[in-house]
Amino acid sequence: MSAVISNDALPPVIEPGQNASTITTEISAITLQRPTGWLWIFGLLISLALGALLFVGICWLLYAGVGIWGINIPIAWSFAIANYVWWIAIGMGGTFISAGMYLARQPWRNSINRFAEAMTVFAVSVSGLFPIFHLGRPWFFYWLFPYPDVMNVWPQWRSSLEWDFWAILAYLIVSILYWYVGMLPDLATLRDRAPTLAKARFYGLLALGWRGEARHWMRFEQFNLITAGIAVALVFSVHSMVALDFSEGLVPGWHETIFPPFFIAGALFSGFAMVLVLGIPLRRCYGLQAFLTDRHIVNMAKMMLCAGLFVDYSYFSEIFTAFQSMDRHDLAMTLHRLYGAYAWAFWGTILFNVLNIQLLWFPRVRRSHAAVFLISIGVLIGMWLERFMLIVSSLYQGFVPSAWGMFWPTFWDLAFLAGSVGLFFLMFLLFVRLLPVLSMFELRKLAHQSGSGGVERGGEP
Amino acid sequence: MSERLLGLLAEFADAEQLRGAVLRARHERYADVEAYSPYPVDGLTEAMDIGRAHLPFWMLLGAIGGGGFTYWLEWYSAAIDYPINVGGRPAFSWPAFLPPALEMTLLWAVLAGLLAMLIGNRLPRVHHPLFSVRTFDRASSDRFFLLLRTADPRFEPRRALEFLRTLSPLSISEVME
Numbered sequence: 001m002s003a004v005i006s007n008d009a010l011p012p013v014i015e016p017g018q019n020a021s022t023i024t025t026e027i028s029a030i031t032l033q034r035p036t037g038w039l040w041i042f043g044l045l046i047s048l049a050l051g052a053l054l055f056v057g058i059c060w061l062l063y064a065g066v067g068i069w070g071i072n073i074p075i076a077w078s079f080a081i082a083n084y085v086w087w088i089a090i091g092m093g094g095t096f097i098s099a100g101m102y103l104a105r106q107p108w109r110n111s112i113n114r115f116a117e118a119m120t121v122f123a124v125s126v127s128g129l130f131p132i133f134h135l136g137r138p139w140f141f142y143w144l145f146p147y148p149d150v151m152n153v154w155p156q157w158r159s160s161l162e163w164d165f166w167a168i169l170a171y172l173i174v175s176i177l178y179w180y181v182g183m184l185p186d187l188a189t190l191r192d193r194a195p196t197l198a199k200a201r202f203y204g205l206l207a208l209g210w211r212g213e214a215r216h217w218m219r220f221e222q223f224n225l226i227t228a229g230i231a232v233a234l235v236f237s238v239h240s241m242v243a244l245d246f247s248e249g250l251v252p253g254w255h256e257t258i259f260p261p262f263f264i265a266g267a268l269f270s271g272f273a274m275v276l277v278l279g280i281p282l283r284r285c286y287g288l289q290a291f292l293t294d295r296h297i298v299n300m301a302k303m304m305l306c307a308g309l310f311v312d313y314s315y316f317s318e319i320f321t322a323f324q325s326m327d328r329h330d331l332a333m334t335l336h337r338l339y340g341a342y343a344w345a346f347w348g349t350i351l352f353n354v355l356n357i358q359l360l361w362f363p364r365v366r367r368s369h370a371a372v373f374l375i376s377i378g379v380l381i382g383m384w385l386e387r388f389m390l391i392v393s394s395l396y397q398g399f400v401p402s403a404w405g406m407f408w409p410t411f412w413d414l415a416f417l418a419g420s421v422g423l424f425f426l427m428f429l430l431f432v433r434l435l436p437v438l439s440m441f442e443l444r445k446l447a448h449q450s451g452s453g454g455v456e457r458g459g460e461p
Numbered sequence: 462m463s464e465r466l467l468g469l470l471a472e473f474a475d476a477e478q479l480r481g482a483v484l485r486a487r488h489e490r491y492a493d494v495e496a497y498s499p500y501p502v503d504g505l506t507e508a509m510d511i512g513r514a515h516l517p518f519w520m521l522l523g524a525i526g527g528g529g530f531t532y533w534l535e536w537y538s539a540a541i542d543y544p545i546n547v548g549g550r551p552a553f554s555w556p557a558f559l560p561p562a563l564e565m566t567l568l569w570a571v572l573a574g575l576l577a578m579l580i581g582n583r584l585p586r587v588h589h590p591l592f593s594v595r596t597f598d599r600a601s602s603d604r605f606f607l608l609l610r611t612a613d614p615r616f617e618p619r620r621a622l623e624f625l626r627t628l629s630p631l632s633i634s635e636v637m638e
Contacts, residue, residue, distance in 0.1 A: 020499055020603035028602075146534060154538035163560040166531075170568035177575055189499075189601040208585035212600050214509055216582045217501040222516040223578045230567050237563055244560075444603075445500040448476065 050422020093271010527569020
């Protein structure tokens, strides 16, 4: 077989023997033919319950105010902002896999880009809830937008929180469009194979009449290529804005120039982890072994390790800089972080984000799907702890000892966190059943190229 | 539904056959040829000689328009319409205005590109005469099609059918308008 498949002892990116017909049949069957499994229903019920909890929480918050959370004046951010950063970061990983690897001509990404993009869309949607509901008067969130109003006031353009609004807005719209446009040819496939008229109409409307004309493909590929370039620029700029929310403030532990690259590394790290957490069960439950091979899991594990090492370096650099600067506020903050009331959050982060991933150096561990799955779960927990740690350990003992305080999560803090996980999985489970979960047309092209030996260095555009 | 012939549709089993057929049709000086494939086929647009799409131009225009307008709005609102003097700092603090303008540059490039793609491709168009051809259902999974339109001045039903037969397709269907 071709070079892509045989450059090392790893399994192929797509099982030999797969061709356009088998790819179409197997992947469209997930949406069109397969009966709804009990595991899916079980997952949906749990997600629905958690989503309902979030809904109740939001209603209660709108009625009673943000005081239902444990936030207070030294620690005004806490869970809501930790959740926000955690979710939007997860989204970044999906975009990077899809767009960055497309530009880098990595053909193995064709099996994971679709559900990675879906993950991005859902994670960014969930993340956007938190800054809005954290506003205090969330029904005025549209004041962030410069519209002509009778109050004659404008947004504060110099604020990183305002930048954040534009960043999330652009990122959400672009990731939805990139995902949806990339799905058009596959929606057309579902339309043409739909067993009932209702389904044909549903997918027909979504497919916008896609017919696969040569002229269509030409514009489609041009759009995807340039949008991929823009999406990568968005990943880096949007998460830099998120980091600037912190580093624009004069708080020790936040006011650091390393934050934008450090946050981007963390974003890719947690995004890769989430792709693995979703991909490994998806592969098993829907029998996608032919398309999501060991090769994908191993490659993703290596990428996660690589991003994790950047994150680990940033932890080291932060502590080193504090001691090297000998700035007393920075030093005090660092010592509080390491040994203070929230030391458990710091050491928990080290356990999950530094020690945990070192296991991935061993090829045997990378090849074990169960191990990679558990390590990825650990990374997701670690990255949440990291955001929590960065927020509370910098805020709880500020410059003036009379204003020191502690944060204790309330029931509603936990409910919003659990509810956001529920909402995310609710959307993802619906996606798995309703939309093409892998990119069929890209896999057809990949199968065609690996069949005819045409793939030397990737073979994309 | 008027029964007017739109063209003849030939079905092929693989991408190379389709590309060969396109080249042959162009050699026979058919101008109005359309090819359909379930995935983008390398070299097909070159074989059809349909030139290049102008998406990059529209995306650049969208980028300049979106970013430029946002930056202008920031300047207008902060320096002209409602300047606030904070300790003598400049009202037009241009570096701090870059991030929103950057994000809108990227967003409007994509929005303009999407519009250009849809308009250029004449989409959405939910119904098309081709969809009534039974074999065409497989154009989105594993079959490749070549359409010769009657609108082509070279098109003459019997000769076109003879020509398509020489390409040894899997099937030939009439597409009615």
